[in-house]
Each structure stands twice: as C-alpha cells, then as structure tokens.
Amino acid sequence: MVIYLHDKKEAAVFSLLEKKAENYIAFLIPGKTSEAVMSVMHSLKAEFGDRFAQVFKTITDDNGSEFADFAQCESWGTQVFFAHPYTSWERAQNERHNGLF
Numbered sequence: 630m631v632i633y634l635h636d637k638k639e640a641a642v643f644s645l646l647e648k649k650a651e652n653y654i655a656f657l658i659p660g661k662t663s664e665a666v667m668s669v670m671h672s673l674k675a676e677f678g679d680r681f682a683q684v685f686k687t688i689t690d691d692n693g694s695e696f697a698d699f700a701q702c703e704s705w706g707t708q709v710f711f712a713h714p715y716t717s718w719e720r721a722q723n724e725r726h727n728g729l730f
Contacts, residue, residue, distance in 0.1 A: 643669050643695075647684070663697045674705055682706025 643666055644655040658665035674681050682705055689710040690696040699709050 666695045667698050
C-alpha cells in the first residue's frame with residue numbers, strides 16, 4: 630500500500646504487512662511511482678536474499694499504477710495478488726495498520 634499526499638511527485642510511504650505476526654514495515658519513497666516501489670522491493674530482495682520468499686510468501690496489492698511491475702516479485706518465489714477495485718476490506722489488516730500509522 631502506498632500512502633501519499635496529493636500527487637505522484639510528492640513523497641509517499643510504502644508499507645508492507647506480514648499478516649500472521651502482524652509485522653508492519655514502512656518506507657519513505659520519493660513518489661507514488663512503480664520505480665520507487667520496486668526500488669524498495671529490490672532492496673528487500675537484496676537484504677533477505679534466498680529467504681525473501683519465506684518472509685514474503687504472498688503480497689496483496691491494490692490496483693494502483695505504482696504496483697505495475699510487481700509481477701516481477703513472482704520470479705522471486707512470492708505469490709502476488711491484486712485486490713479488486715474499491716474493496717479495501719480485501720486488505721483490512723493493512724488498511725487498519727495504515728490508519729494507525
């Protein structure tokens with residue numbers, strides 16, 4: 630999930646939630662772009678290495694354009710799902726954590 634202020638040029642927060650343990654991590658990114666989001670994902674892949682798919686077994690995104698390149702994560706062993714438009718309840722835990730953030 631990406632939380633942003635007004636437009637794609639402003640800084641944004643990219644967040645991930647591991648559902649079982651409810652580990653929530655957030656990253657400041659330069660804008661709501663696919664490049665910014667994938668830069669974080671590449672950094673996480675480099676940090677976790679072969680364990681990436683164990684830590685991030687599945688990822689469910691919304692349908693924002695910032696997730697356009699997320700299918701690449703599937704080549705790392707992670708299943709990627711996209712929530713249906715206007716169905717925030719499909720990602721309720723993440724939405725709740727974003728509200729607390």
